[in-house]
Amino acid sequence: MPGLIGSQGVRPGALNMNRVFRALRYRTEQAQLVTYHRPIIYKTDDYGVPSGTVGSAELLMPDLPAIIRPALTADYSEQTIGSNIIGAARVYTPNITTIKNLSNFDQDNNTDFNEIEGWDRLITNYRTIYSVPTSGTANWSADEGTITSDGESITNTLTGDGYIRFTATTKNVLEADRLRFKIKTNFSMTLTTFTSTNTDSDVLTFTPTALVIPSGNWLTIDVPYLSGTTATSVFQSGTRYATTVGGSYDYETNLKILDLNYTGQSAGTDTIQVKEVEYYKSVSWHVHSLKDLSDGYMIFNCVRTKGRYDSRRRAYE
Numbered sequence: 589m590p591g592l593i594g595s596q597g598v599r600p601g602a603l604n605m606n607r608v609f610r611a612l613r614y615r616t617e618q619a620q621l622v623t624y625h626r627p628i629i630y631k632t633d634d635y636g637v638p639s640g641t642v643g644s645a646e647l648l649m650p651d652l653p654a655i656i657r658p659a660l661t662a663d664y665s666e667q668t669i670g671s672n673i674i675g676a677a678r679v680y681t682p683n684i685t686t687i688k689n690l691s692n693f694d695q696d697n698n699t700d701f702n703e704i705e706g707w708d709r710l711i712t713n714y715r716t717i718y719s720v721p722t723s724g725t726a727n728w729s730a731d732e733g734t735i736t737s738d739g740e741s742i743t744n745t746l747t748g749d750g751y752i753r754f755t756a757t758t759k760n761v762l763e764a765d766r767l768r769f770k771i772k773t774n775f776s777m778t779l780t781t782f783t784s785t786n787t788d789s790d791v792l793t794f795t796p797t798a799l800v801i802p803s804g805n806w807l808t809i810d811v812p813y814l815s816g817t818t819a820t821s822v823f824q825s826g827t828r829y830a831t832t833v834g835g836s837y838d839y840e841t842n843l844k845i846l847d848l849n850y851t852g853q854s855a856g857t858d859t860i861q862v863k864e865v866e867y868y869k870s871v872s873w874h875v876h877s878l879k880d881l882s883d884g885y886m887i888f889n890c891v892r893t894k895g896r897y898d899s900r901r902r903a904y905e
Contacts (some may be wrong), residue, residue, distance in 0.1 A: 623650045623810045624693075625709040625872070644700055645828055648821040649692040650768070650808040655680040656712055656873065675892025677873055679710060680885055697826025710873045710890065711810075713866075717764040720754050720846060720865035729753050732853070741772075741863035746853040752860060754846045761813075761843045764867035768810040772861045777801045777852045784813070786841040796822045796831040800852070806863075813867060815839060843867070 629644040658677040684703050687693050693701050721727075722742045728735045732748035744752050767784070779799045784792045794811055799822055801807055811820045817833045850860065873890035880887040 619653060619655045620712060621651045622654045622656075623648065623711040624652045624704070625649075625711055626705075627709075645830075646819075646821045647701060647823070647828075648810070649701075649823045650810040652687065652690065652693070652710070653682060654710060654712075656710075675871070675873070677890045677892070678879065679873060679875075679888045679890050681888070683882065683884055683886060692823045692826050694826055698823075701826075704875060704886070704888065706875055706877070708875045710875070711766070712871050712873065713768075713868045714871040715763075715869045716866050717869055718756075718759050718761045718843065718867045720756075720769075720867075722863045722865060727755050727757070729755065741770075741861045744860045744862075745856075746858045746860065747856060749851045749853050751850070752848045752862065754865070756843045756845070759843045761867040762839050763869050765812065765814050766810060766868055766870045767813040767866075768808070768868065769865040770806045770808050770863050771801060771848070772804070772806045773801050773859065774803050775852060775854065775858045776803065777850050777858075777860060779848065779850055781847075781849045782809075783835075783845070783847045783849070784837070784843060785845040785847070786838050787844045788838055788841050789844075790837045790841070791835045792833065792837040793835045794820075794831055794833055796829045799824070799829040799831075 624647065626644075626647040628642055628646050630638040631641045631643040632638050656677050656679055658675065681687065681704070687704075688695060688701075692698060695701065723737060723739050725735045725737050725742060728737075728742050730744045730746075730752050731750040733744050733746040735752075736743050736745070742752075771779070777800065779796060779801055781793055781795050783794065792813075801824070807824055809822055811822070811831065812833070815837060820831045820833060822829045822831050846865070848860075848862065871892055874893055875888050876891050877889045878886065879889050
């Protein structure tokens, strides 16, 4: 789109920013859907010291449109345990009214989100480590029903409750730190767990609490894929479903199996669709300041406070 992008980055001016985001995303991939994250906020005691009581639960909501313009991607100043201080970027988002019309961000369903604030995080896909193929049915199986593909997603036509399984062949995903996929059904399905298994048969299990996926719409799930993670969130229509993460797992061992386990099947026409499954390495941009605000867009100055050297992560495991 001539004139929108120059040597100094995006020049919004008097533009329809929603149209710009869509055009840049589909034509140039400069715009992307990022995951918005605000950690748990704990209540404080009479002295202002944070207690162990949760005042506001974690917000972890995918599919926020943004344009990321890095000013400094990495300076590789080494810190402890293989980490390094890196990064500064300018991040463009739609205006807050537009954002609040997005699923999960709308205050009719989610009163915890008011606006993007200082030190909130915007998680982006730095590099896809392994994209689980859904363009065909190879390596996909199910204990109930049959698997087909339309070239973009796989569909399991069900005959009972059980699992959808992808069996990998020697795929090393050590560099990944997040797992993301989209799922859709034509009935009210409960996603009981989803699991990653390595070649040593160690299982990392994600257990969302009472997550019922309603009929007809894609739900994006984007969760940490890291050792030591004990809890995370899945958001649907503004509602948070607490998700525990547990199990013995060796991240240096190749990925073997990804399972999606479900209940709720009642008819032979019930289906589950899955697409855009990926293990990826993320960059977490932290909001430092608000640079510009208009009725069409917002511009945030962001910093990336910590990254990691994968070679040292492997050595220190």
